[in-house]
Amino acid sequence: MSDYRLFAKHYDAVVGDRTESTKLLVHLINKHCPQGESILELACGTGSVLKHLNKRYELHGLDSSLNMLSVARKKVSSANFSHQDMRTFTFGRTFDVIFCVFDSINHLLKLSDWKKVFNQAYRHLEDNGVFIFDMNTLLKLQRHSDNPPSVKIFQKNVLIMDVQDVGRGIANWNIKVFEHKKKNSFEMYEENIKEVSFPISKIKAALKRFSSVTIIDANENKPNKHSKRLYFVCKK
Numbered sequence: 350m351s352d353y354r355l356f357a358k359h360y361d362a363v364v365g366d367r368t369e370s371t372k373l374l375v376h377l378i379n380k381h382c383p384q385g386e387s388i389l390e391l392a393c394g395t396g397s398v399l400k401h402l403n404k405r406y407e408l409h410g411l412d413s414s415l416n417m418l419s420v421a422r423k424k425v426s427s428a429n430f431s432h433q434d435m436r437t438f439t440f441g442r443t444f445d446v447i448f449c450v451f452d453s454i455n456h457l458l459k460l461s462d463w464k465k466v467f468n469q470a471y472r473h474l475e476d477n478g479v480f481i482f483d484m485n486t487l488l489k490l491q492r493h494s495d496n497p498p499s500v501k502i503f504q505k506n507v508l509i510m511d512v513q514d515v516g517r518g519i520a521n522w523n524i525k526v527f528e529h530k531k532k533n534s535f536e537m538y539e540e541n542i543k544e545v546s547f548p549i550s551k552i553k554a555a556l557k558r559f560s561s562v563t564i565i566d567a568n569e570n571k572p573n574k575h576s577k578r579l580y581f582v583c584k585k
Contacts, residue, residue: 385445392453396421
């Protein structure tokens with residue numbers, strides 16, 4: 350997994366506000382755990398999702414990137430943040446809702462690591478609690494790899510993103526940021542972020558400890574061959 354050491358300070362400016370894309374997650378939490386009070390986000394990044402849940406819940410977040418957590422602590426001062434790996438995290442308590450969104454789990458390149466996340470989430474859930482995660486499908490990763498490099502100008506900086514299939518089903522996001530310094534002077538730094546996906550059947554098999562698993566796409570429809578992002582709602 351990338352630690353976003355270089356990209357963290359520009360992350361929010363590049364990905365934008367998460368308000369619209371967080372609405373489905375909030376809907377799923379309200380639908381499947383309406384009485385929930387405590388929330389833990391795995392791979393919380395800069396806290397852009399947690400800030401939309403700030404008024405109602407007791408919030409916790411963890412991330413393996415100290416740089417991302419530094420931003421998150423300033424953005425959501427009421428939340429409790431922890432520097433931990435989502436495969437091995439441990440708390441001396443349980444939560445009503447645990448979630449991992451915006452394809453964070455795709456950054457784990459082995460299915461065995463996905464299983465570690467599932468097991469840790471199960472252990473840290475209250476009875477009848479829910480674990481929600483989303484993922485980019487194999488189709489979406491392939492579509493990204495087929496596209497030409499993209500260019501984004503933000504503030505006075507420039508980002509070039511090139512996604513390539515590097516084999517074994519792995520899509521590599523090569524990110525180059527040209528950070529404006531003064532006049533026509535820029536400093537370039539580069540980061541590579543990898544993602545992988547797996548067939549739904551294998552993921553469902555890895556979730557067998559949960560009492561029920563509901564899978565939908567971004568429109569709340571059943572998964573189909575055209576689905577690019579899927580959401581898993583796993584009840585303990």
